[in-house]
Amino acid sequence: MNKVILVAGATGDLGSKLCKELIKRGALVRAIVRAESNSASVSLLRGMGVEIIQAELSDVNSLVAACKGVCCVVSTLAGLHDVIVNAQSQLLQAAIKAGVPRFIPSDFCTDYTQLQIGDNRNFDLRKTFQSIIDQSDIRATSIFNGAFTHVLKYDIPLLNTKEQQIEYFTGKLHWRIDFTTVQDTAAYTAAAALDESTPRYLRIAGTQISPSELADVAKQLFGSNFYLKEWGAMEAFSAYISQVRQQQPEGEHELYPVWQQMQYLYSMFAAQHTIPDNDRYPGIDWQSIQSAFK
Structure with missing residues (x-):
């Protein structure tokens, strides 16, 4: 049985x-859409052959019905507290009520277990x-893919x-940053969703590359030399982010305000996968x- x-x-x-990767692997796929x-x-x-179920993430009864007979719920939701915490919690409770054994939350990002509260709002x-x-x-x-390559x-x-x-x-010239394409993240997640023995965390990186190595890649891509510029200490950058955040309170209601974009950059240099689970x-x-620029 699929x-x-x-x-x-x-x-x-x-x-x-x-969804496409799951179907390619023989799964029956349901999608909740608003x-x-x-x-x-x-x-x-x-x-593609996906079964479409129209339901609001606040409608628990509809979510429970959608979860009946499901072996794994995968969330790729994006948003702020109302989505990542509230809506996912509703979906989680529905999955539990329906007897779903496994749940993959929308944690497709840098390994936040290595970061401190306040390092990255999202x-x-x-x-x-x-x-x-x-x-x-x-x-x-949870599947951590580092940053999306694009x-x-x-x-x-x-x-x-x-x-x-x-x-x-400072001190990060040879720090290797994790990047994975959306396509590879989708393929890996599909395999994990169908795998009944997954651990609590899986970490992947399509490419791990340092600033010094990236300079060589950039020269190949664009045909000219790229200058390596040291910004200064990460602690100073973190303090600057906090200052900008305080000056832009409206950003608390935006998914990617300027200071949040800075926090993503900070996170790239603050956490990395020592042994990816790619294999x-x-x-x-x-x-x-290079594939991101094709």
Whole structure:
């Protein structure tokens, strides 16, 4: 009998790719979508063979019904406290009531277990949900993929194509940062969702690359030398982030305010995967940094 996997957040980039990977592996996939979900995205899912269930994440009875017969719930939801904590908690309770044995929360990010509260607001929300799920009667598995590779296309300080420089913090020139493409994260997550023996945490990295190594890659990609620029101490950067955050209280209601973007950069240099679990599921052709620019 094919396993049934329920996906929340299936209309997003990661969620839709996850559904495709699950179907490729023989799973029966259900997707919870809201009434206001993008119709084109919903049609795409339906065309893949995904069973569409329209329900609000606040409607516990509908969620319980959606979870019936499911072997694993995977959340790829994105948002602030109302989504990452409140909505996921509703989904979690529904899964427990329906007897679902396993839950993969939306923890697709840097390994926040290595970070302190306050280092990254969006990761703190995931830590809050972590404490909730760890007190529940369900087996949870968080998948940490580092940063998504495509962020390097956004001219972040780490790869500043406008100034043609690679920026790093004091003592971090050879610090290897974890990057994984959305596609590879989806493929790995699909395999994990179908695996009944997953541990509490899985850590993956399609590429681990240092600022010094990234300078060589940038030269190959863009045909010119990139200057390595040291920013200063991470402690000073953290203090600056706190100052900017205090000056922009409206950012507390935004998913990616400027100071949150800075916190993501800080996190890249504050946590890393020492031994990735890439080899747990063979057959994934891990994509390189260069693939993000094709």
